[in-house]
């Protein structure tokens with residue numbers, strides 16, 4: 430029996446690898462574990478947000494398939510394909526940013542003083558309070574989008590950036606460390622137009638371990 434399992438395991442790995450190489454569709458992650466674990470974020474709000482996120486996953490897969498299967502026979506086809514390709518970044522960034530956002534929610538502990546991330550915040554912003562002030566002020570910009578704390582691996586610098594909708598304003602080559610959704614759907618059912626109230630709730634539930642690990646992973650990859 431054990432021998433049988435040993436024989437089938439490499440076959441399974443080869444089959445899995447082949448499937449991935451063929452371009453398996455993205456699968457929406459299950460974030461239901463966050464329900465009841467994120468103070469200030471009701472079940473209704475989170476469920477609605479998960480449904481929106483699943484829509485981005487579905488549309489990303491659909492657009493990738495459309496691009497893959499599209500035949501280009503004339504100028505009209507070329508223009509149609511261009512339009513579809515322009516849409517891909519919007520949907521795919523919507524999917525990826527939501528995953529980064531949900532992944533950095535649900536923490537209970539503060540950022541460890543003197544951790545590498547803490548040190549870098551002091552280095553580039555003067556203090557963690559100054560960094561937070563800048564991050565939240567960025568989040569008060571009018572419009573819908575995201576606030577992202579980036580790490581630039583080349584210069585080793587931190588940067589708070591505003592991303593309009595999902596796809597405008599990303600720092601090329603920057604690694605998103607902390608991601609905050611500031612589309613109205615992220616807070617309006619709980620906080621109405623009080624974006625500051627939502628950001629305060631968000632800050633009380635950041636998973637700093639996840640954020641710090643993103644920085645460490647980036648540094649390992651760059652070294």
Ligand SMILES: [Fe+2]
Pocket residue numbers: 478481527610612614615
């Ligand atoms: Fe969202």
